[in-house]
Amino acid sequence: MPDAERFAYVEIDPSLGAASALPYVPLRLEYRQNVVSVSGLVDSGAALNVLPYDVGLQLGVVWQEQTRAVRLCGNLADSEARAIIVTGTVGQFAPVRLAFAWTRNNEVPVILGQVNFFMEFDICFFRSRFTFDIKPKESQGN
Amino acid sequence: MSLSDLLPTIQALPRSDKLRLIQLLAADMAREERAVADLADKTVPIWSPHDAFEGAATLLRALEQDRGGS
Numbered sequence: 672m673p674d675a676e677r678f679a680y681v682e683i684d685p686s687l688g689a690a691s692a693l694p695y696v697p698l699r700l701e702y703r704q705n706v707v708s709v710s711g712l713v714d715s716g717a718a719l720n721v722l723p724y725d726v727g728l729q730l731g732v733v734w735q736e737q738t739r740a741v742r743l744c745g746n747l748a749d750s751e752a753r754a755i756i757v758t759g760t761v762g763q764f765a766p767v768r769l770a771f772a773w774t775r776n777n778e779v780p781v782i783l784g785q786v787n788f789f790m791e792f793d794i795c796f797f798r799s800r801f802t803f804d805i806k807p808k809e810s811q812g813n
Numbered sequence: 814m815s816l817s818d819l820l821p822t823i824q825a826l827p828r829s830d831k832l833r834l835i836q837l838l839a840a841d842m843a844r845e846e847r848a849v850a851d852l853a854d855k856t857v858p859i860w861s862p863h864d865a866f867e868g869a870a871t872l873l874r875a876l877e878q879d880r881g882g883s
Binding site: 688714716717719721739740741742743744745746752754755756768770771772778779780782784785786787 | 844845859860861862863864865866867868869871872873874875876879880
């Protein structure tokens with residue numbers, strides 16, 4: 672069982688300092704030999720993973736080929752989204768399959784939510800110390 | 814380490830260091846409060862699709878189908 676890797680919160684707005692710190696994790700996404708490095712917001716309040724439109728295009732995903740519509744809500748309710756599956760790698764851990772709601776929206780960050788980022792990784796937040804730990808889920812049999 | 818652990822050390826400091834400590838703590842607290850006040854003036858978008866359970870179910874089905882197809 673690999674050890675957890677520790678990541679630091681990122682201050683989004685330097686003028687606000689700690690008030691704008693969010694848990695962003697560097698992430699490598701791969702789709703049919705195309706690779707894109709992004710920072711994903713580890714968001715325990717999000718029901719699902721969300722991928723902005725441009726990142727999907729950089730991965731070579733073709734909108735018209737994605738037939739599974741995904742219904743979003745909140746700020747994203749007006750943006751059409753399709754389900755896509757890519758390979759994601761965090762730190763030194765083994766790659767995992769990540770399902771994303773690929774949205775037409777480009778304002779949204781890469782969101783890593785309950786389905787299925789939190790189903791693949793165990794995550795522990797230490798907001799008071801501006802760090803969070805991630806490690807792959809433990810197999811049910813262990 | 815608690816305040817009661819620190820107090821004897823703080824009380825033993827020379828007067829100039831005590832003044833410096835007061836200034837440091839005051840500046841630290843002011844910075845925290847300013848950050849909160851600045852945040853109150855800003856519009857912060859909340860992107861989290863926190864109720865998108867139907868969409869989440871769609872993704873789970875997509876993963877299952879992908880697993881079956883690969």
